[in-house]
Amino acid sequence: MNRPFTRHQQGQPLHRINGKIRAREVRVIGPDGQQVGVIDLAAAINMARQAGVDLVEVAPNAVPPVCRVIDYGKFKYELSKKERDSKKHQHTNIVKEVQLSPRIDPHDLGIKLEHAIGFLCEDMKVKATLRFRGREMAHTEIGKVVMLKFLEKLAQWGHPDFPPKLIGRAINVMISPLPKNKRAKNPKELEEEAAVPPVVAPPAKGSKATSDTAKAAQPERVPADAAEKADSIGQSPVAELPAEVTPAAAPVPAHEG
Secondary structure (H helix, E strand, O other): OHHHHHHHHOOOOOOOEEEHOOEEEEEOOOOOHHHHHHEHHHHHHHHHHHHHHEEEEEEEOOOEEEEEEEOOOHHHHHHHHHHHHHHHOOOOOOEEEEEOOOOOOOOOOOHHHHHHHHHHHOOEEEEEEOOOHHHHHHHHHHHHHHHHHHHHHHOOOOOEEEOOOEOOOOOEEEEEEOOOOOOOOHHHHHHHHHHOOOOOOOOOOOOOOHHHHHHHHHHOOHHHHHHHHHHHHHHHHHHHOOOOOOOOOOOOOOOOO
């Protein structure tokens, strides 16, 4: 009778720890990574308890099993970190398809080029397919010209893995991205960078621009004698008139004796 398949439950730990280890003797790796040697399971558990951590079975198929003196939560974190790092270094081949036609409009061809450039700048492969319909098969050379023009405009971002091939009623070609150090930047990113206004840093203290700005902000001082002269002119408006316009003094009438 076959043993039924049992899935791992989320509540159970992925590795045996402490009293759940079944071996009598284990090879122990200390908290600092040093080799302790082969000792009894009870002595290894006591060593982990004295250090305030767990005894984790890391290689159950070894003879004897290898156990590590480490906190189980820290051990799981290290495993998840290693998995994330390994996924980062994996090169996943994502393929995006761009479809063309022999009578494609120049504007539509430009849009297809923008899409292909965006895919190549994200390290994706591009599969370009040009399909012939109906009587277009009688003039396949037109489609080849369109495909070669498409590949020529993508030369700064990718290169074809093989020359374009006519398979059935379509011309197919696979385009791989160039390395980042040899690849041109995405034109959309350059346009966005150009649209952002530059940030002007404030002038440093003690610079010439700061002193000129401070001088312009200060009010202009008027000499004291000029101010007094202006005040005296303001109090006697007659003094500003010319001598011809100044009225003569009226004669004083004499009193009869």
